Amino acid sequence: MEPLELCYLSAGELSRLIQRQEVSPVEIIDAHLARIEATEPVLNSFITLLPEQARSAARRAEAEIRAGKYRGPLHGIPVGLKDLFHTGGVRTTSGSRIFDTFIPEQDCTVAVRFREAGSILLGKLNMHQFAYGPTGENPDYGHMHNPWDPELVTGGSSGGSGSAAAAGQCTITMGSDTGGSIRIPASLCGIVGLKPTYGLVSRHGLTALSWGMDHPGPMVRTVEDAALTMSAIAGYDPNDIASARVPIPDYTTALTGDVPGLRIGVPKEYFEAPIDAEVARAVQNAFALLGAMGATITEVSYPMFPYAQAISGAILMAEAAAYHRDLLAEHGDKLYPPVRLRLEAGLFITAADYLRAQQVRARFDQQGRELFRQVDLLAGPTEPITAPKLLETRVQIGAQAIGTTAALTQYTRPYNITGFPAISIPCGFSDAGMPIGLQLAGRPFDEVTVLRAAHAYEQATDWHTRRPPI
């Protein structure tokens, strides 16, 4: 098989070839390293690449599999971690030169679980500095570039994860999502991004942005790969105080291709917010297809949706300022100026404002849970726009010009507030050839239903099979 084809196979497809010993992990890693070498000068997805470590791990995996010690579907699969996942012996910068030489002693829990599953760490992925921004800007390690058009943003903050998965540089990548940082780049780069339920995937060993809203999760090219990844990394971790003690199913059992009987609600408020006409059309077409496949699509109302920005903003900014307060005092002048502004502004949010936002959050969550008495999923666009230009601080949506951050987080923040699981999957392309994402959100810990609907839609379309021109 041609090396480039190996780079665009999913983890599910690769695992079947590996298990039958038709392809070796060494071939897979070599193919990906060649792909990275060819595309990295344009994309800038990685902060730290680990070619020798990865080749060595691939040889070990090959030997284990030949000896009959096949560990499971992630054995020998290339993985990249956003550079805020701490990795023992490998530097972890959180996207800032301030931590250019920081080498953690221990792996984060997610890295441990990937290692136990036999995955191979290819490198640490570029990100918006300290995960504090939705575009994928990073002056310290270079901005990230969208594989569908390098003049446009990847989205962020997990921008390197988005571009690496979309361009076939890495089979599985991991991001973290505090206001949309998995789903935004997933939508703008045309891949699948799952923000699991808060507490389902351990945050232990991740640089925090907002303790109450940080969610680690997979960014991959197929829904099957999201399910395979979740089966490996989800589950209780005593090292994470917010980790949930819940049974972990085999998430691949969700991949039935079935949606008949599924009740999908579309909040009418989603289409009262600014939204690009091409995006709205693509998402409406997705609803129509899911309806034709047997799901029931109904309009619902989420009256508190317009308050999501204010609730999330107050909590995120206060928590981020608290977490990074010492860093601000010691290294404020070394931070990317927009990140510095956001962190410093958080110092002006009072305890009363913060707690008020947490009270409103409880109401917002209650309203969301009530909606799930009527429907099984909430559906809508992931983003109101396709990828904007790099460093553009305002975007035009119809007749309205709005801030880029506000636009990109418009539909994603609600599920950081509630902690509900939410996935972005490709549902079309603009006339300019840029990907559009569909967001499906479910009840807490009901990733199975989210994955089931996402997989059924994916199998009925070919959006996920398209490759960027790079």
Place this chain on the structure above:
Amino acid sequence: MAAAGPLTWEAFLYLAQEAGLDVNSPHMQELYAYVQNTLASIEPVQKIELAGAEPDMAFIPRQE
């Protein structure tokens, strides 16, 4: 802060100093404008009726 009316330049400098920021930095003017926008953006949380609502707590007590 958000409910206490507009933030004056003097009050901003006082709070900035209390927060440990260098109030002589030329960056303060830019931060002042940014903070005003930030406080305006979170103002909507003051408008929700919240009788009986307790704050959502981030952490779940350990069970062991």
